[in-house]
Structures are given as C-alpha cells and as structure tokens.
Amino acid sequence: MFTELTDLIDDVVRQFAPVRDMMDWAENEIRAARRRHPAHADTLHHSFALLTPTSDRMRTEFVYRGHARELLDRVAQGDDTRPGTAAEIVLAFSHASQTAPLNTTATGLMFRMWQKAFPDTPMDIDDDQEHREKLYGSSIDDAEAEARTKLAISGRVLGTIKCCGWHHGEPVACSYAPTQLPLGPNTA
Template identity: 55%
Template structure:
C-alpha cells in the first residue's frame, strides 16, 4: 500500500489538477505478478497505470512491467527468438529506464524486427489485460485518508 500511495503522491505533485482522480485510482494498482513484490517492478507498474489515468487512456491492457514479468518467465524456460528479446528490451526500457540491462543491443533488435516487436507488444498487452482494471464511476464521501477534502467527486 505504501508503494502505491507513494506513486500516487508523486504523480499528484506533477498533475495537481488530477489529484482527486489519482487518489480514487488506488484500486487499479493491485499487483498482478509475484515479481511485483520487488519494489522497482511494482513502482513501474503503478506509474504506467497512473499515467494512463491522467491521460484518460485505457487502463486494462498489460503494463510494460507486466510484459517484462512475462518475458522473464518465458526466458527462464526456453530460449527466446530475437524479436522476443527485442520485446523484452523495449518493455524493460519503458518500465525501468534507470536500470540499464540491454545496453545498446536493443537498437539492433528494433532495426531488424521493429514491426514484429510492435505486433508482439500489442499481443502481449492484450493477453495480459485485466478486464476489471478501470476507474469506473467514482463516489466520494468527501474524505481522503480520514481527512475532509474538497474532492470533485464528492456527492456524485
């Protein structure tokens, strides 16, 4: 919970006009994979979902962190083809830009297999989609964390 709250707080400071929506987006931030017990993985997952909330885009498709979790599982049991490694690299860079793992090799995968990687990404995000991961209607009591607030959703 603390990690999710930290991400909400950080994004609220960047988008103060969206503070109420971000606060009520907390239910979206459920971990979906065991590797999300690692803080950096879970933070990346939350950041992407909250960014989608702010932008008003679909929160159901898999996140880059979720795709990385999938690629990690696959790579542990079978060799991955070049396009799949390119997908892993693309998603890793999107989710964890401050943790370089692939170096410049991802440029070669993108140059050779970019359109295949696009297709793999779309498919993976679709397959990892969480149907109920939507903000939906917000009904606020006018209290956040036990404090009375002027929430734009209060009394709706």
C-alpha cells in the same frame, strides 16, 4: 496463553509486512502521479484499487512501482487501464525465457519494456538493442500490442468514484465529493 497470543500477533505482523510495503509504494506512486498530473489529482487519488499486483514478483519494489506508475499515467491520460503493463510484459517474458530461448523480436520487446517500466533501474542492455529496434521495430511493435492484449485484465477499470470529501482523514475539495460535506470521514 499470553506467549501463544504474542506469537500469533508477531506472525500476523510478519506476514502483513510485504502487503504494508506495497500499500506504501502505491500511495507514494499516487502522490507522485498527482504531482505529474495535477489536473487529474482527484481521479488519481481514487485509483488505489487499480494498483493490485498481478504477480508475486511485484513484491520487488521497482517492479511494482513501474507497474503502478504506468497505470496511474494511463488514468491521467484517460487511457484504457486493462491492457498489460510494461512491467507485466517483462515478467511474462522473463518467465517464458526460463522455458525456451527468446527469439530476436521477443528479446527486443523485453528490452524495450524494461526501459519503459524501469527507467531508473538500468539493465545491462547489449549493444544489439538499437539494431534490433531498427531491423525488427515493426515486429516488436506488433509483439507489444499482442502481449498487452493477452495480458489484459478485464476487471482493471476505475469504475464509479464516490467520495465523502475526505482523503486520508482530511477534508478536501474533491471533484467527486458532494457539494455539502458530511461532518467527518466516517459519516458518509
């Protein structure tokens, strides 16, 4: 019986590892966004729920981080968080390219979105991208707007924030906390 319980626990830990990794990546991206946008630090702290992965391919760290970074920047800028992210567009077009070749506009959009979503992960961009942007830039703009709309997630909104005045077990002066703080993080 002890061996079965140990095996069960090991299996649960093994299955939870990717989720734990993504949670760590999300927290790291939130901390980075708070440094980039200190005036919106409280709102960004409470934005974790927006960072739900929308594809199994977001198990890849740089893909998930690009997705999360864009959403957090939108929160800080007061922009709509529902439209598809650049990472989501790359994933959608990558999937589509396995079914049929992408046309010039779609190829241009995929390269553009890659550069936006993953600036630290260079893709072997052919020399034609600059020319594509010059020749088809307005078509790529239109395709980007359409892709962001089609990939929108209607429930991906921040909603009402409630804070008990504690972040990660530490008392904080959060703008969403009541003026009189409770005694501890579990007393809200």
